[in-house]
Amino acid sequence: MLGLNKRDTRFLIIVILLTLFTPFLLQPFPEESALAQFNGGYPDLMAKIAIFGIFAMGFNILFGLTGYLSFGHAAFLGVGSYAAVWMFKLLTMNVFPAIIVAVLVAGLFSAVIGYISLRRSGIYFSILTLAMAEMSYRLAYSVLTPITNGETGLQVRDSDPRILDGADAAQYPNLFGLELSQSWKLELASHVFTFNVGFYFCAVVAIVMFYISLRIARSPFGLVLKAIKSNQTRLNYTGMNTRPYTLAAFVISGMYAGLAGGLMAVMDPLAGAERMVWTASGEVVIMTILGGAGTLLGPVLGAGAIKYLENIFSKINENVLHEWFAFLPDGMEDAVIWLIARFTGEGWHLTLGVMFMAVVIFLPGGLVEGGGRIAAWFRRKPAAGAGAGGGDGDGDGDPEHHPKPTPRIATLGD
Amino acid sequence: MAILEVKDVSKRFGGLQALRDVNLSVAENTVHAIIGPNGAGKSTLLNCLVGKLTPDTGSVLFQGQSVLGRKPHEINQMGISRVFQTPEIFGDLSVQENMLIPVFAKRDGAFRLHPFETVEHEREVIDEAMAALEEFGMADKRHMHAASLSRGDKRRLEMAMCLVQRPRLLLLDEPTAGMARANTNRTIELLREIMERRDITMVIIEHDMHVVFSLADRITVLAQGMPLVEDTPENIKGHPKVKEAYLGEAA
Numbered sequence: 001m002l003g004l005n006k007r008d009t010r011f012l013i014i015v016i017l018l019t020l021f022t023p024f025l026l027q028p029f030p031e032e033s034a035l036a037q038f039n040g041g042y043p044d045l046m047a048k049i050a051i052f053g054i055f056a057m058g059f060n061i062l063f064g065l066t067g068y069l070s071f072g073h074a075a076f077l078g079v080g081s082y083a084a085v086w087m088f089k090l091l092t093m094n095v096f097p098a099i100i101v102a103v104l105v106a107g108l109f110s111a112v113i114g115y116i117s118l119r120r121s122g123i124y125f126s127i128l129t130l131a132m133a134e135m136s137y138r139l140a141y142s143v144l145t146p147i148t149n150g151e152t153g154l155q156v157r158d159s160d161p162r163i164l165d166g167a168d169a170a171q172y173p174n175l176f177g178l179e180l181s182q183s184w185k186l187e188l189a190s191h192v193f194t195f196n197v198g199f200y201f202c203a204v205v206a207i208v209m210f211y212i213s214l215r216i217a218r219s220p221f222g223l224v225l226k227a228i229k230s231n232q233t234r235l236n237y238t239g240m241n242t243r244p245y246t247l248a249a250f251v252i253s254g255m256y257a258g259l260a261g262g263l264m265a266v267m268d269p270l271a272g273a274e275r276m277v278w279t280a281s282g283e284v285v286i287m288t289i290l291g292g293a294g295t296l297l298g299p300v301l302g303a304g305a306i307k308y309l310e311n312i313f314s315k316i317n318e319n320v321l322h323e324w325f326a327f328l329p330d331g332m333e334d335a336v337i338w339l340i341a342r343f344t345g346e347g348w349h350l351t352l353g354v355m356f357m358a359v360v361i362f363l364p365g366g367l368v369e370g371g372g373r374i375a376a377w378f379r380r381k382p383a384a385g386a387g388a389g390g391g392d393g394d395g396d397g398d399p400e401h402h403p404k405p406t407p408r409i410a411t412l413g414d
Numbered sequence: 415m416a417i418l419e420v421k422d423v424s425k426r427f428g429g430l431q432a433l434r435d436v437n438l439s440v441a442e443n444t445v446h447a448i449i450g451p452n453g454a455g456k457s458t459l460l461n462c463l464v465g466k467l468t469p470d471t472g473s474v475l476f477q478g479q480s481v482l483g484r485k486p487h488e489i490n491q492m493g494i495s496r497v498f499q500t501p502e503i504f505g506d507l508s509v510q511e512n513m514l515i516p517v518f519a520k521r522d523g524a525f526r527l528h529p530f531e532t533v534e535h536e537r538e539v540i541d542e543a544m545a546a547l548e549e550f551g552m553a554d555k556r557h558m559h560a561a562s563l564s565r566g567d568k569r570r571l572e573m574a575m576c577l578v579q580r581p582r583l584l585l586l587d588e589p590t591a592g593m594a595r596a597n598t599n600r601t602i603e604l605l606r607e608i609m610e611r612r613d614i615t616m617v618i619i620e621h622d623m624h625v626v627f628s629l630a631d632r633i634t635v636l637a638q639g640m641p642l643v644e645d646t647p648e649n650i651k652g653h654p655k656v657k658e659a660y661l662g663e664a665a
Contacts, residue, residue: 003532131447168612212529218535221529223507227515230504237464238516239490239523248527292416 008214015210015297019203023193023299026308030190038313040308043183043196044267046215049304050202051263056287056299057206057213058256063285064294066249067229069126070131071281072113076106077256078140078276080261082147083152086172092164093156093269094396095173095180095201106258107251114250118243121232133281140273144280153272161341174268175201180266198267205263206300209256215383216252225249257284286352292358292366301367306352317341417442417583417615418463423472425639426645432458434468434639440583440632445609456619460587463617464496465489467574476583487524495576495587501562501568503575505561509552511541513578516526520579546578550604556636556637566597570604577608584608586618590625602628626664629652 004012018025027041040046055077087098089145117128140148148154162169173180180198187193217223222289224245227235232242265271274280283306292304321337321344330338343351363370420438426432433455440446446455446625461467463474466663474481474527481489490496504512517539522528531542550570553576555563562600567588576584589605602625608614609629620626626633626647633650635642642655 005534017642101591142552218533219529221527223511223533224518225512226507227504230506231502232503234504235515236486237490237496239487239519239524239579241485241487244525
């Protein structure tokens, strides 16, 4: 289907289902329970996960496939946001012109930065991209104030021309009149599920972008990118020019970043320079590595894990902790709360750091490798049981001893 | 007719004159060996032929066309392939994928943006790669990670990757360096077979005299950046100058 083989089609269908059912998956706890705190099924967070998933997918084409570690991808995200907000100001509040122009402008911008940065590889490439992004950030923050509105950030105003919109057109980002902020709530056995137009728009875009990255990874072009990561010398002496290939990968990943930036502006029509700051570039690196660089699903999982945990952990302040540990004797309660408070609330980055270290050390392949190991562990257990029971020859008919293999995310994503 | 013509090539690195007025003429469909003691300029000369280095003076003509100023990938597209001293292969890819790349390079040229085609659907490319793997006896290893191959198999794979492109000229930089005698003999056999089966010219840089005298039709002896003698293996063996500069040292 769609030019994919059976395995990839199944993989894509799983991803589509996971994405479309996110409002359920992230809302596992009943509304009034103590665990409702850990529900993540609200539109803002889910859309963020989809958007950062797109950002990380694109980054993975450059880093995971081609082996070029860029520390400046937030610049393209920021440029995408600015371009989208300008389209909201000048043309229409309809989201399509905004995201199309965001992708094109980010593509153009990344072609320029890529052309310069790709003259070097390895650490020098990383430093060049970092410098370029930092320069873009400084420009957006001060020099280019007429375009970016400096530190205040670019906003949509009533006085904007919006030449394509009529007098009675919607004042908020919309899909041909359907406002993205609209939500429907479904109450089901004390659970509340929220279905938001904005999230589903981002989710559909994310699925399309995932499909594109899947096609790229399976194409001869993707094979050449992997070859570049593996051995550039051999590729040059095999008659291929690595420069246009790396530039193409850079521009594609820049366009993904621009799309993510555009979607951010769509969800919340403003753009500020802080989106381009270097820690934002670092975040996407961490997402990709945490999820599993070079795998297709890994970066999305990494983005989801980080954004979910960021939201959950930042919400746990000392008051919440006091509620949780009220059963402990006073002195002990304070000690425990003091310790945990370092890792929650504003200290959530400490948790992220510890988590990142643990993954890099124990799961170099990221969450995807972790998933693969768990799947392998589940497969091994029944096999060992069958062996101990004397083995039942051609036992395909016995479901007890031969459970359906679990979807192997790790190998599907390679 | 000469397929490769090197005329008055000189190359200087700072105070070191690595090559001095080197002249070399390689006849089509022969094996031409370049020997010489360490530091004689053999590798520098080879690097001048493939575009890694540009000589200070002189010219290098391949089939009448100059290769100077061209990049390695352009020179490869002209029909020159190179085997490295330590095998350069795509270690992260499978053996089959390693073979696909040169076939794609031959079909599509130096660059082609084809992100929406599918490798699996490129039947002709896969068939050609598989045929080459069969020919080099590596078809059963096609799903292996190239990095996990033995050193001898890596060398074999690298040669297969070069030869699947049907180059007119194959350059080999010490193809038997660091090999046990048995493996060396196997490599000699392989190269002989290739010479019989294909329309190809080879230039070999080699330290091992056994390899040189088993394969070469002509031998050029380099010493201190200058060609000392060029002759047939029989004549080189007894040549007094060569004994003095090279073989004499070893004896």
